[in-house]
Amino acid sequence: MDLPKALLDPPWARRPAPAPSGDEPVLVPGLTAPDDRAVVWEPGERESWAAVPSYGSWKDGAWEEAAEEFRDGRMGYEPTRAGFLAQAPEHLARPLLAGWKPHVTWDFDHSLKPIVARFETEAWDVAVRLAKQNPYGTGPVVLPFLSADVARMAADWLYRLKSAQKLSRAWFARHGLAAVPYLVPDALGKRVGPRRGAVKALRTIEGDVAEAARVHGDEAAEAVARLLAAAPPGTAPVEPPVRAPSLPRWLDADALPRPVLRDGGELPGEAARNLLLALTVSPGARLDVTGVVDGAAEVCDPESLTAFVWAQFVAWQAAGMPKGSGFVLSALGRFGDDVVVRMLAPLVREWPGRSGGYSSAVQGLEALVGIGTDLALTHLNGIAQKSRYKGLRGEAQRKLAQIAERRGLTAGQLADRLVPDFGLDADGTLTLDYGPRRFVVGFDEQLKPYVADEDGARRKALPKPGAKDDPELAPAAHRRFAELRKDLRAVASAEVARLESAMVTGRAWTPAEFGAFLVAHPLMRHLARRLVWLSGDRAFRLAEDRTFADLHDETVEPAPSADVRIAHPVLLGDSLAAWSEVFADYEILQPFPQLGRPVHALADGEGKSGRLERFEGAAVPTGRVLGLTRTGWRRGSPQDNGIEHWISWTLAPGLSVVVDLSPGIAVGYVDLNPVQTIERVWIAPAPGAPTDALEDALKSADPVRVSELLADLTDLTTAPPR
Known part of the structure; x- marks a missing residue:
């Protein structure tokens, strides 16, 4: 077989091509780039950057204390410091920004975007320094910046870094001819590295580059024209040499x-x-x-x-x-x-x-x-x-x-x-062929597989192949079942949790999606038939024959225009008990609590003060607090010595419930404080919302979300110790 040329003659073994005459330097000494700085925003860009969520949150009145923590180094977690600069009152944030020198290489530009949008040129030095450290991760934050240092950096990326090509080309496409005055001194200068990058950048920019260079004088404009004529736009200078790869010592x-x-x-x-x-x-x-x-x-x-x-x-x-x-x-x-x-x-x-x-x-x-x-x-x-x-x-x-x-x-x-189908049959089962005997694999309410004989009798386990079984079919079928059980362990609990989360969050499927990914899916069908569903205000279940049955076992057809969701018991109202009886009669076990799920509601007037006092003062195990993160609660930002002092739950857009904890959860050492005291449970409307907005927000909150919130807090504060 003829092998591809690259396998026999790899690129690192090839000799570099000689430099074309167009890459001979054209020098005009003594030129100096403008020393100004400008921030050039695209329409709506600054607003979108300002709206990027920042890390951490602070309560009203805590800004001065947080600023002191920032100043003396107790606020050591850099994303938290960035979040403070993005959110704190300007008279506190602005002086701290000037001296902020993050001590880690930044991985993501989104942490800096709201800071750059807020302070523009005052955030210049820290943004440029972090972009230099990590062009791929942080580089995009300098896209609006126009200056000599950023132009040189973008030109260097263009010439030297393959990973930053897209970003550097985007920078030159944005600033175009406006970038030329900043590049010309390097392009016509003696220093080889900056010259190569600047020349390649000038050849990338569209328009009359030589005329834009005339701000440095006619001699500079003519020199740039000669550079471009010797190698027209699109012609790159000779790339720097590459080092041949080598194998690490540990690899034989x-x-x-x-x-x-x-x-x-x-x-x-x-x-x-x-x-x-x-x-x-x-x-x-x-x-x-x-x-x-x-x-x-x-x-x-x-x-x-x-x-x-x-x-x-x-x-x-x-x-x-x-x-x-x-x-x-x-x-x-x-x-x-x-x-x-x-x-x-x-x-x-x-x-x-x-x-x-x-x-x-x-x-x-x-x-x-x-x-x-x-x-x-x-x-x-x-x-x-x-x-x-x-x-x-x-x-x-x-x-x-x-x-x-x-x-x-x-x-x-x-x-x-x-969700894979694991090669299941159209009816959601798998037949294991041993030759003279066959076994059928089914699934329980947790998607755990079980084995039954062909007559339907369940077995404790799949038997090992015997002497009378086919010597090829039986071992293959036995291995197939072992692989299925192993693969299902990674899928089953996650899918059960995903559907429970969908019920809580109100996630809906179109009728087509419901049919394709739940009713017709050979694995998910086993979960779907064990739940009550809603189409509009019509509740139904999925029968064994995959038809839809109402409370009275009458066949129903959900409205083709109505989305389908899992019915939370709050939404079933007076029919909840009747549905529970139907599932009990058919001995249908559910994958997670649905019909038997506790239903909660706020008492009259509860929460209007901004507090949920009935849960305050309880001492609870830290492990149980951490367990709430499985149901959508979020841990607070680490504060002094890496301690998280609160957890929060989003009740509605712009409305959160925050649980203050004492002594707090130690990041990386959660057993340090095994018991937490709930000091306060407060309801936090969106910043800047009017004081009377809380009552209206509570009234309009999704009753399902309210029920789940109260259920979590009730379980947290009343469940017996484990």
């Missing part, structure tokens, strides 16, 4: 299984080494190794490539997971399959608990996204919902949100599409 290339060619032979040793070297190159690097990796995928058996990268992963683990080896997980994302997913996902869930393991866990999430199968995304969804590590859970949620946005879906709609 000869110990890895050689990939197998599709025609049956092995990939030659040199080609296999080139593939391994290509896999070590970061996706954002200037060295383009796409041809090497894609060439291997073209000629090699996929399973052998999976074994190749998995062996590399095993070697990395055996070496103690050394840092700087993210390429190992990237390779799994490129060539992994569902077998890899089953082995990798449990590790990703555990890594944040190890010293230095969080970054590996995040890279593991990237690998799951790269593999991209239904099972991989299902595990990603499970981590997003149930990881015990808040940071990892948030990262998984962001990745799912990005996937959903690319597909034009909401997070819930994407989650619907991520």
Whole structure:
């Protein structure tokens, strides 16, 4: 088999092309760039940046104390400091911004956007410094900035950083000819590095660049014209040399299984080494190794490539997971399959608990996204919902949100599409063929699989293949059931929790979505038939034959124009008891409390004072407080010494309930304070809302949300100690 050229002649082995004559320097010494600074906003951009939610929140009257904590260093968590600068009164925030020097490399531009929108040029120095540290993560925050230092930085990115190409081109597209005066002194100067970047930038800008350079004099304008004539727009200068990749010391290339060619032979040793070297190159690097990796995928058996990268992963683990080896997980994302997913996902869930393991866990999430199968995304969804590590859970949620946005879906709609069918039959079962005997797999209310004989009698377990069973069919069926049980463990509890959350939040499905992703889905059907649903004001259940039945077992057809949602007991009103009786008669067990769920409401006048006094003063275990995060409560921002002093629940847009805790929850050491006292439960309307808005907001709040809030607080404060 002929191998792709890139596998035999990788890009790092090729000699660079000689420099074209158009790249010979044109020098005009003594030029100086303008020293002004300007912020150039797109229409509506400043307003949208100002509206980006910032980290942390402070109660009225607490600003002075928080400012003191900021000044003396007790407010050590940088996102909290950024949130303070974005929200605090200007007379407090402005002096602190001038001396703010974050001591960590920023990962996301959204933390800075509201600060830049608020203070513009006063936020310049910190924004530019953080952008230099991390162009890919923080660079977008300097897009509105126009000055000599930002122009030089954007030109450097354009010339040197592949990962920042899109951002730098966006900067030059925005500022265009206005950027030329800031670039010309470097483009015509003696310093090689700044000159190369500035020349490439000038060749990128559209319009009469030479005329825009005339602010530096006719000689400068003519020199720029010569530069552009020698290499017209679109012609890039010679790229800087690239360093050939190398293998880390812990990786023995000869110990890895050689990939197998599709025609049956092995990939030659040199080609296999080139593939391994290509896999070590970061996706954002200037060295383009796409041809090497894609060439291997073209000629090699996929399973052998999976074994190749998995062996590399095993070697990395055996070496103690050394840092700087993210390429190992990237390779799994490129060539992994569902077998890899089953082995990798449990590790990703555990890594944040190890010293230095969080970054590996995040890279593991990237690998799951790269593999991209239904099972991989299902595990990603499970981590997003149930990881015990808040940071990892948030990262998984962001990745799912990005996937959903690319597909034009909401997070819930994407989650619907991520539930695998596991190869179940159209009736939602799986037949295991042993040859002379067969077994049928069904599912209970928690989606736990059970096995029944062909006559329907349940068995305690699936029997092992016997001497009379088919020697090929029986072992394969036994393995199939073991894989199904393993895969379901990652899916079942997450899907049950997702539907319960949908009931609480009022998430609705269109009739088409309800039919496709719940009624017709061979797995989700087992949950859907155990719940009461609402279409408009009509309640119904899903019968065994997949028809819709009302309270009297009469067949109903929901209105085709009405969305479908899970009926919270608050919405069933007087029919709740009757529905409970129907489910009891049919012995239908529910996946989570629905018909038997406690229903709560505010007492007359309760909450109008802005407090829920009946829950105050209770002493509760910290673990039980943390358990509330499973139902939508959010932990407060860490304050002094990393202590979280409150948790909050969004009752309605612009209306939150905040529970003040003492002594508070220690981040990373939640057992430090095993018992919390609820000092105050207060209802917080949106900032700036009129004082009489609270009563109206409470009246208009969703009764389901109110019931769930009160149920959580009641359970928290009255449940017996565990």
